[in-house]
Amino acid sequence: MTTPASATKASTPGAPKTARGARTRARILQAAEETFGALGYHRAGITDITRAAGVAQGTFYTYFGGKEEILRELVLDMGHKVRAHLAAKILGARDRMEAEERGLRAFLEYLAAHPSLYRVLQEAQFVDEAIYRDYYETFSRGYADMLDNASRKGEIRPGNNEHRAWALMGLSHFLGMKYALWDQRDNFDDIVATLSDLFHNGLPLSGRDKP
Amino acid sequence: MTTPASATKASTPGAPKTARGARTRARILQAAEETFGALGYHRAGITDITRAAGVAQGTFYTYFGGKEEILRELVLDMGHKVRAHLAAKILGARDRMEAEERGLRAFLEYLAAHPSLYRVLQEAQFVDEAIYRDYYETFSRGYADMLDNASRKGEIRPGNNEHRAWALMGLSHFLGMKYALWDQRDNFDDIVATLSDLFHNGLPLSGRDKP
DNA sequence: CGAAAATATGAATCAGTTGTCATATTGAGA
């Protein structure tokens, strides 16, 4: 339907004004994450969400303007959580190389533990592309900044760190999809080792190219 | 709805038995690619597809079992085309390293020229995950085989080429999404150069680690 | 040319969903 021209869509209701309200809202949000994660955005009905939350359909609209809005909220929320998790896991790294390894491992582990993240985020792309782009543009900016710092410190080669950031995000994304979600591994040592080797030495046999 | 247990979905109608039929079917397939690409799978109605193809709604069901089926067909078709394109572009490469550069460039150019590919494929993931997985599993197998060959020839370091294949696919995917689709660039020299440097030297300043 | 098969048509059916609303319940503060 996509906003049938002149109609519907009650815009964001105000925030809850009671402890009870806050609790209910949180339950619905949580239920939405699970339901979207399990069924996907389109197959999941408001009914499924409210049933999972243990409230009546109508209650949904006390806190959220509609299906799209709760998805947006979810994506924002997830973005914060992932970044916080990765930041924490990277914290003690000696240099950028170690940070990359830790970051990759942390991402894979996070994805294995929170598979809904992936599905909700990826599906958001087709519901509201802007929020999906924001997620990755924000992420990539932070990533590129860290690489720039490492460049300045002489820890990594000079080069276009924006390009590198997108490449590295993509690589994590696919490795996560394949090994954490599809194959459902719980040990990522060998994967991290393979990528670590790539980061350190590139692909060629000996690193004797342009130094 | 997800196949309501006991119902609907007329299974694949037979192939057209007339030149006219073949033409009509092709027109619908083409229209579906454009329509899904422009509106997305869910927002695109059968109506939109048939209108774009210049036929009546009912005609659609003469050739396709339903909306999901035409999507499947599209994904399969696209898979063949991309692989053919990349294979052709890589053909004359002297070594694996050059093949990687050419492959990345070819992928970015293909995506810029066929943006529907991306959208249809990515969205297929949430309509019929199996076909999406097949697409990438097939692709990755071929990719890993090529890397294995290069390993044997001593062109690249030994290592887990399956992991590498997924990492390389992911990296291309994200670079394509960002630069070909979102930023709509038409020149990818600098991106290919950045990644070429990564492939040759890894990230660290000098390549003097474990040789 | 004259069936018979293959195609084409589009109105009607049918299932399923979102978002609304009038009505009840709850609980915090006076």
Add this chain to the structure above:
DNA sequence: TCTCAATATGACAACTGATTCATATTTTCG
């Protein structure tokens, strides 16, 4: 305890969009 604003309820109105089907039209080929 009483009152009122905040919440909760769930039946239902209003739509959307996929698929079907009885009915034309076109093509093939004997």
